[in-house]
Amino acid sequence: MALxxxxxxxVRVEERxxxxxxxxxxxxxxxxxxxGPNGSGKSTLSHVIAGKPxxxxxGGQILFKGEDLLEMxxxxxxxxxxxxxxxxxxxxxxxxxxxxxxTALNAxxxxxxxxxxxxxxxxxxxxxxxxxxxxxxxxxxxxxxVGFSGGEKKRNEVLQMALFEPSLxxxxxxxxxxxxxxxxxxxxxxNALRSPKRSMVVIxxxxxxxxxxxxxxxxxxxxxxxxxxxxxxxxxELEASGYAQFxxxx
Amino acid sequence: MRGxxxxxxxxxxxxxxxxxxxxxxTKMIHLGKNTSSRIISxxxxxxxxxxxxxxxxxxxxxxxxxRNFTAxxxxxxxxxxxxxxxxxxxxxxxxxxxxxxxxxxxxxxxVLFYCIQRGLSQxxxxxxxxxxxxxxxxxxxxxxxxxxxxxxxSISLEGSVG
Numbered sequence: 001m002a003l004x005x006x007x008x009x010x011v012r013v014e015e016r017x018x019x020x021x022x023x024x025x026x027x028x029x030x031x032x033x034x035x036g037p038n039g040s041g042k043s044t045l046s047h048v049i050a051g052k053p054x055x056x057x058x059g060g061q062i063l064f065k066g067e068d069l070l071e072m073x074x075x076x077x078x079x080x081x082x083x084x085x086x087x088x089x090x091x092x093x094x095x096x097x098x099x100x101x102x103t104a105l106n107a108x109x110x111x112x113x114x115x116x117x118x119x120x121x122x123x124x125x126x127x128x129x130x131x132x133x134x135x136x137x138x139x140x141x142x143x144x145x146v147g148f149s150g151g152e153k154k155r156n157e158v159l160q161m162a163l164f165e166p167s168l169x170x171x172x173x174x175x176x177x178x179x180x181x182x183x184x185x186x187x188x189x190x191n192a193l194r195s196p197k198r199s200m201v202v203i204x205x206x207x208x209x210x211x212x213x214x215x216x217x218x219x220x221x222x223x224x225x226x227x228x229x230x231x232x233x234x235x236x237e238l239e240a241s242g243y244a245q246f247x248x249x250x
Numbered sequence: 251m252r253g254x255x256x257x258x259x260x261x262x263x264x265x266x267x268x269x270x271x272x273x274x275x276t277k278m279i280h281l282g283k284n285t286s287s288r289i290i291s292x293x294x295x296x297x298x299x300x301x302x303x304x305x306x307x308x309x310x311x312x313x314x315x316x317r318n319f320t321a322x323x324x325x326x327x328x329x330x331x332x333x334x335x336x337x338x339x340x341x342x343x344x345x346x347x348x349x350x351x352x353x354x355x356x357x358x359x360x361v362l363f364y365c366i367q368r369g370l371s372q373x374x375x376x377x378x379x380x381x382x383x384x385x386x387x388x389x390x391x392x393x394x395x396x397x398x399x400x401x402x403x404s405i406s407l408e409g410s411v412g
Contacts, residue, residue, distance in 0.1 A: 052363050078369040090364045094382025100368075103378060108369035143382065160368065 003028045003065060003199045004049070004168055010059035011041075011048055018044045020224040021060065026168070029196040033210055033235060034203045036221035037243040042203045043087065045221075046172045049201075050084040051077050064168065079111035083166035085157040087173040092144035097156065100144045101126060105163060129162045133189045151182030158189035169193070169200045175209040187212030207239040222246045251278070251285040251313075258287040261387045263399070265406045266299035266331070275305035275336075280316035280346070289320040292384050294403075295331035296410035302334040309346040316346040325383045326356040327376065327410055377404050 004026040011019040018041045026032050036042050048055050049062060051074030062069040069077060092100065106116040117125070130140065133155055145153050154174060161169055171190065175183055190200070190213055202213055210218070210232065218234040219226045220243070227246045228234065251258050258278055266272040272295075278287040287307070295301035301324065309316040324333030335352045357379050365375035381388075381400060388396045 050367050053359065074363070074366045075369050075371050078367055084367050086364065090361045092361060092379060092382055094385035095378055100378070104368035104370060107374060111369065164368070
């Protein structure tokens, strides 16, 4: 069943059209990789799906579990199971990570009409998840991402992904700013979250990340469109030949 | 601070909203020897308001070894408000050590979007960031009072975003 359907999406930022009719279907449980050169619209796509302000959708639609995603407020999308792992997670000074996680998780549960977690239940859950991701408890006491290394920030994103249990995870250039070891830890965390009920969209420039998170489908984006789709071997092909061949096709 | 070796502390949170003009602060007057004082002031400006911190720190001629540390942090919510810091520092002897730090930051769209993507409403997101901002002052308060103060802050800022 299709979890996410992007149909002929056209998006503008300040009068400039960035996406010119992008179509993409992600089925339940699938992992899709989106590759493409800088400025091809990969991050724009992730922002529009998550509902970041500043983008004007001029045409097309996005369906999530059959519902019109563009009609929903960004926090509503989060509660429905859309999760965006940021390329550059922000720092929130003075707000302990633990407090942030709890506030966010309970806001989502409340929006879904579920009961909020009690403190002991929540602590148990966080401890369990953070242990599996090798996140020390004292990291959770620090301000959200304040003074975190690149690897810690990305692990914190994966931690939230594990905690909120979204049905769609969009990973926006998760490999940026990570060394090989940090990348492997983050990727292992992501792989542990693979499930037949959860889909992922992995946005990246490089094939390297896809060695760790192996996709079912690879899409190549250029100039605001998907210009080619294929299996995981397409990523290897790209690594060898570069993006230039697709620039003309778009 | 009249007695030798005495000390004083001042912690404040000043909030301005709407068209308010807030001008607040404190005075630390060092008279005795080796006196020390500390000022932590947090200013939050929203709407079309102007928020000013104005503080005097002075050391008397005989107040040798006087020390002061002042930190003034301002947070802007929206782009129509302003924050100002006006320190008055008068050291009448050469052994006084006065330090003044000031920062001004704006709640960025990126921080808000990050919180909203994790399920918070715009208002909840602002509340969270503001609470983080005033945390080191609220920490100085007794527990019951800190809870009240936190609520008061969110009430004062109601409707200031969006």
